[in-house]
Amino acid sequence: MFTIGDFARHGRVSVRMLRHYDATGLLRPAHVDPVSGYRYYTAAQLARLNRVIALKELGFTLQQVRDIVDEKVGAEELRGMLRLRRADLEATVAAAGARLVQVEARLRAIESEGHMPTDDVVIKTVPAVRVAELTATAASFAPEAIGPVIGPLYDELCRRLEAAGITPSGPGVAYYEDAPEGGGRISVHAALQVSAPLQDGALRILDLPPLDQAATVVHRGSMDAVVPTSQTLAHWIDAHGYRSDGYPREVTLECPENRDEWVTELQAPVSRA
Numbered sequence: 694m695f696t697i698g699d700f701a702r703h704g705r706v707s708v709r710m711l712r713h714y715d716a717t718g719l720l721r722p723a724h725v726d727p728v729s730g731y732r733y734y735t736a737a738q739l740a741r742l743n744r745v746i747a748l749k750e751l752g753f754t755l756q757q758v759r760d761i762v763d764e765k766v767g768a769e770e771l772r773g774m775l776r777l778r779r780a781d782l783e784a785t786v787a788a789a790g791a792r793l794v795q796v797e798a799r800l801r802a803i804e805s806e807g808h809m810p811t812d813d814v815v816i817k818t819v820p821a822v823r824v825a826e827l828t829a830t831a832a833s834f835a836p837e838a839i840g841p842v843i844g845p846l847y848d849e850l851c852r853r854l855e856a857a858g859i860t861p862s863g864p865g866v867a868y869y870e871d872a873p874e875g876g877g878r879i880s881v882h883a884a885l886q887v888s889a890p891l892q893d894g895a896l897r898i899l900d901l902p903p904l905d906q907a908a909t910v911v912h913r914g915s916m917d918a919v920v921p922t923s924q925t926l927a928h929w930i931d932a933h934g935y936r937s938d939g940y941p942r943e944v945t946l947e948c949p950e951n952r953d954e955w956v957t958e959l960q961a962p963v964s965r966a
Contacts, residue, residue, distance in 0.1 A: 694723060700734035704742045719745050719759050747771060751778045791837055794917045813911060814929040819904035819942075819960055822866065824884035825854060826897055830872050831879045834940070836917050839881060843867055846883035853896045854885065861885040865948070866901065869940040879940075904942075907960040908935060915952040916943065919959075926961055935963040 701708045714720040715732065720741055722732035741762055748758040751774055827850045831842040847865065854861065863886030872878035884901070892898045908930050912922040923941070930937060941961035948955050 694733040694735055697722070697732040697734065700738070703736070704739055706742065706746070714742075714745065717755055717759070719755060719762070744771060747775055751775070791840070791917065794915070795835075795837055795920075797918065814926060815909050816963075817907060817909055819907045819909075821903045822863070822886055822901050823888065823891075824866055824899065824901055825850065825859065825861075825887045825889065826882050826884035826899065827853075828880055828882050828897075830874075831881050833877050834869065834879050836919060839869075839879070840917055842881050843883050846881065847885075850883055850885060850896075854887070857896060859887055859889050862888045865945040867943040867945075868901070904960060904962045906935075906963050907942075908963045909958055909960050911946070912957045912959055913955070915955060916957060917952075919957075923959065926959055930961065930963055934966050936966040938962040938964050 695703065697708055697711055701711055704711075711720065711732070711734075715722060720738065723735045723738060724733040725731070726733070744762045745758055748761055748771075749755075753761065827846045829842050829846055832838045866884045866886065868882045868884065870880045870882070872880045887898060889898050891900070908926060910922060910926045910929075912919050926941070927937075939962045941959045944958040944960060946956040946958055
């Protein structure tokens, strides 16, 4: 048998926690010395301790934990419950990471207010281009709303093009419109340039019209951090007597595995104010 201190060390928990589990009936000592009151545990009790801790981590109350372990939840069932909890935690971490990226992007935009470099903005004509596209709806035009929509769209588009035997002939072109249902929702178009006949259906192939005038700037890095670049473009448009005529297109020039190394051209349709 182990003293409560030794058992706590083997179980990687505190003595205080073991005393609390004893008081609540979750994990009773195997033996209590009637004279000294010292608690003693066996190695076999580590299995129950592991289940108690795992179930607590899943968010169960102590009463629920006691009910479950007393019914002897099997190891396979417990593994399944832990996998679900792991998925929840991973989603929480991913969401927190995405929010952090947005906070950093807004912070960079704030820090650069008043001295945003606009020398890289160029006015040019964008020719018509034939693309294959898939479309879905995002809750807003915020990067954190667009990203989870457009990524899966491009994955599915590539799969369908491969199944149709169509090879992209140029870079990706993402473009946006106000969704018909309104409410600030956005129609997201994930497109790839192709040389193929026009068609409509599960895989739509169409000609994107030209932009007679577009204010363009190159964004380097993940599109999750596009806000400072987008606002640089807005400052240039306003300062040079133009007005925006719609959402900017996003043309992917380079997209390596590391999203921080992406190179994307923003093409904002404009006209003279």
